[in-house]
Amino acid sequence: MANSNLLEIKDLKTSFLTERGLVTAVDGVSFSIKPGETLGVVGESGCGKSVTAASIMRLLNKDSTIYEGEIIYKGKNLLKLSEKEMREIRGNEISIIFQDAMTSLNPVYTIGDQIAESLMIHRKLNKRQAYEEAIEMLRMTGIPAPEKRVHEYPHELSGGMRQRAMIAMALSCRPSLLIADEPTTALDVTIQAQILDLINDLKEELNMSVMMITHDLGVVAEVCTRVVVMYLGQVIEETDVESLFDQPLHPYTKGLLECIPQLEDDRSKRLFTIKGIVPSLDNVPKGCRFAQRCPYVDEQCMSESPDLKEVSQGHKVRCWNYDKISS
Amino acid sequence: MKAYIVTRILSLIPVLLVVAIVAFFLIHLTPGDPAAVMLGSQATPEEVEQLREQLGLNLPLYEQFANWFFGLLQGDFGWSIYYNRPVLTVFLEHLGPTLSLAVLAQAISMVLAIPMGISAARKRGTKIDQIFMALVMLGMAIPSFLMGLFLMQLFALKLKLFPVAGYEPLSSGLWNHLKFMILPATALGIIQTAIIARMTRSSMLDVLSANFIKTAYAKGVKEKIIVYKHALRNAAIPILTVLGQEFGTLIAGAVVTETVFNLPGIGQLVIHAIEKRDYAVIQGTILLAALSYLLVNLIVDLLYGIVDPRVRFGRK
Numbered sequence: 001m002a003n004s005n006l007l008e009i010k011d012l013k014t015s016f017l018t019e020r021g022l023v024t025a026v027d028g029v030s031f032s033i034k035p036g037e038t039l040g041v042v043g044e045s046g047c048g049k050s051v052t053a054a055s056i057m058r059l060l061n062k063d064s065t066i067y068e069g070e071i072i073y074k075g076k077n078l079l080k081l082s083e084k085e086m087r088e089i090r091g092n093e094i095s096i097i098f099q100d101a102m103t104s105l106n107p108v109y110t111i112g113d114q115i116a117e118s119l120m121i122h123r124k125l126n127k128r129q130a131y132e133e134a135i136e137m138l139r140m141t142g143i144p145a146p147e148k149r150v151h152e153y154p155h156e157l158s159g160g161m162r163q164r165a166m167i168a169m170a171l172s173c174r175p176s177l178l179i180a181d182e183p184t185t186a187l188d189v190t191i192q193a194q195i196l197d198l199i200n201d202l203k204e205e206l207n208m209s210v211m212m213i214t215h216d217l218g219v220v221a222e223v224c225t226r227v228v229v230m231y232l233g234q235v236i237e238e239t240d241v242e243s244l245f246d247q248p249l250h251p252y253t254k255g256l257l258e259c260i261p262q263l264e265d266d267r268s269k270r271l272f273t274i275k276g277i278v279p280s281l282d283n284v285p286k287g288c289r290f291a292q293r294c295p296y297v298d299e300q301c302m303s304e305s306p307d308l309k310e311v312s313q314g315h316k317v318r319c320w321n322y323d324k325i326s327s
Numbered sequence: 328m329k330a331y332i333v334t335r336i337l338s339l340i341p342v343l344l345v346v347a348i349v350a351f352f353l354i355h356l357t358p359g360d361p362a363a364v365m366l367g368s369q370a371t372p373e374e375v376e377q378l379r380e381q382l383g384l385n386l387p388l389y390e391q392f393a394n395w396f397f398g399l400l401q402g403d404f405g406w407s408i409y410y411n412r413p414v415l416t417v418f419l420e421h422l423g424p425t426l427s428l429a430v431l432a433q434a435i436s437m438v439l440a441i442p443m444g445i446s447a448a449r450k451r452g453t454k455i456d457q458i459f460m461a462l463v464m465l466g467m468a469i470p471s472f473l474m475g476l477f478l479m480q481l482f483a484l485k486l487k488l489f490p491v492a493g494y495e496p497l498s499s500g501l502w503n504h505l506k507f508m509i510l511p512a513t514a515l516g517i518i519q520t521a522i523i524a525r526m527t528r529s530s531m532l533d534v535l536s537a538n539f540i541k542t543a544y545a546k547g548v549k550e551k552i553i554v555y556k557h558a559l560r561n562a563a564i565p566i567l568t569v570l571g572q573e574f575g576t577l578i579a580g581a582v583v584t585e586t587v588f589n590l591p592g593i594g595q596l597v598i599h600a601i602e603k604r605d606y607a608v609i610q611g612t613i614l615l616a617a618l619s620y621l622l623v624n625l626i627v628d629l630l631y632g633i634v635d636p637r638v639r640f641g642r643k
């Protein structure tokens with residue numbers, strides 16, 4: 001069972017050396033991704049989603065970042081690979097797309113150059129072959145007239161087109177895992193849906209796994225099979241997508257679900273929000289990290305930190321009182 | 328593109344016009360009489376008056392200006408009363424040392440400054456970066472003539488690696504030429520180096536934290552290629568801008584450096600012309616210096632378009 005994982009993160013801890021001292025942005029995160037599945041990673045801004053993603057690819061500043069734990073990809077611990085071995089993984093085995101395609105594409109090179117670059121590095125194609133392949137990739141992502149677009153610069157494309165070009169670039173070497181860090185947040189709603197569909201289709205076509213980072217539970221419902229909920233650098237709940245919506249166990253997850261505006265709601269009613277603010281990373285609470293904001297808090301919550309426990313098949317939660325809280 | 332270049336060149340005309348007017352009146356309104364200077368203190372007032380008439384200096388100022396200006400329109404920069412040759416000829420005769428000095432100084436500074444600025448940016452906040460910043464401060468604080476005297480003292484007088492001063496043109500052999508140019512070009516290049524290195528560092532710092540750099544890492548691109556291909560081209564615009572702006576500083580520094588190293592360049596020409604009240608030469612040189620400054624900046628602007636496609640498209 002454990003061997004069937006494409007990626008397995010074990011107790012990952014990512015800390016930054018900053019002027020204010022050591023800041024631990026990701027603190028003991030564990031989860032795994034199976035071949036062909038789409039795992040959602042959700043949580044409020046600043047909970048460590050992007051840092052987790054960047055840790056998988058070791059994209060954070062070498063000099064000021066400390067990784068602990070293990071990230072096992074196809075049996076290899078990525079955190080132990082040499083820089084050269086890691087480069088062979090990046091863009092080839094594991095790819096990432098970011099929220100803002102405009103700033104994530106190099107403005108002074110054509111998108112063709114940028115897609116071809118990966119192909120020339122990893123597949124050792126020459127420039128002409130790489131360009132042909134780049135055109136194919138653009139076609140696959142549904143960009144019209146790809147043989148023309150390939151010679152254009154990022155600023156000549158619309159937002160949706162740019163994100164498609166990013167996807168073409170990320171998938172050009174047929175990775176086994178695509179990390180999508182809020183790929184649709186910067187796009188308007190109709191384009192969002194198209195891009196999500198595209199990622200889903202290509203996932204099937206190329207038979208890859210997707211780690212979908214988002215704070216939009218609508219996105220989760222649409223594309224994910226399993227979900228990891230993060231709060232302040234930790235996983236607080238992990239479950240399949242049905243039970244996430246039907247029987248969330250963690251009070252924070254419940255709060256998140258209640259934040260989604262419903263059509264049938266009375267519009268004069270204020271939107272539900274989780275009270276309080278996320279504590280800062282250099283002031284992490286001693287007990288449960290969510291305790292200060294939790295409506296069900298008790299003494300134990302304030303003093304002891306709960307572990308992530310598997311409470312039923314495939315459903316894990318980090319809460320002392322999950323069984324006492326009725327939904 | 329062609330249309331753009333033509334418009335840009337046409338737009339230089341009003342600027343040059345203003346420079347011509349200012350140069351002319353500034354010089355003609357400063358005290359001093361070329362005729363008196365030429366004839367020396369022994370001359371009688373009659374002789375001076377006669378020469379003034381001969382040189383057209385007795386005409387009203389506006390008339391003198393008009394004569395000079397219409398000459399300019401026909402490409403005639405006037406006549407040097409001291410060298411007794413056309414101003415343009417005299418200028419071109421003195422251009423060699425100055426051009427060589429400026430080009431070498433610029434080349435030295437770019438070869439040093441760009442890698443230095445890049446390393447400092449990559450190692451920001453470390454000892455290397457701090458040492459770099461200290462050197463930059465030092466480089467900008469030391470005037471080029473002082474640097475010139477220091478280099479001369481050390482490398483020419485003490486170590487005897489180079490001649491102390493003087494000049495041989497390129498036509499007498501590359502090394503013969505360079506051995507006279509290396510010290511002055513270094514002296515002049517150091518300030519330039521400091522300025523460009525500082526700009527390279529800050530521009531690279533901006534670019535290296537950009538998202539597309541993260542994308543390049545995520546594609547598995549080597550760090551060296553990321554820095555020199557992905558980042559440097561994006562950082563190039565501000566660097567080009569200072570190159571253009573500092574061209575004026577370079578020219579001004581060249582004049583001083585020429586004096587220190589006794590190079591027979593434009594700097595010396597101007598100094599002699601001022602001593603001799605050789606008005607036509609001073610005016611012509613100012614105008615040609617302004618023109619070269621404008622042309623360098625025009626080239627810089629055209630380079631923007633080559634470096635950054637967004638500039639190309641934005642200019643329709």
Ligand SMILES: Nc1ncnc2c1ncn2[C@@H]1O[C@H](COP(=O)(O)OP(=O)(O)OP(=O)(O)O)[C@@H](O)[C@H]1O
Pocket residue numbers: 016018023025043044045046047048049050051052215281
């Ligand atoms: N290089 C860094 N140095 C110090 N702290 C950092 C660094 N990068 C991220 N952090 C901190 O780590 C925490 C997690 O950041 P992260 O970007 O992973 O959040 P996120 O969950 O992706 O949020 P968002 O939804 O806004 O993208 C934040 O508090 C952030 O300030």
Ligand SMILES: [Mg+2]
Pocket residue numbers: 049050051181
């Ligand atoms: Mg993020």
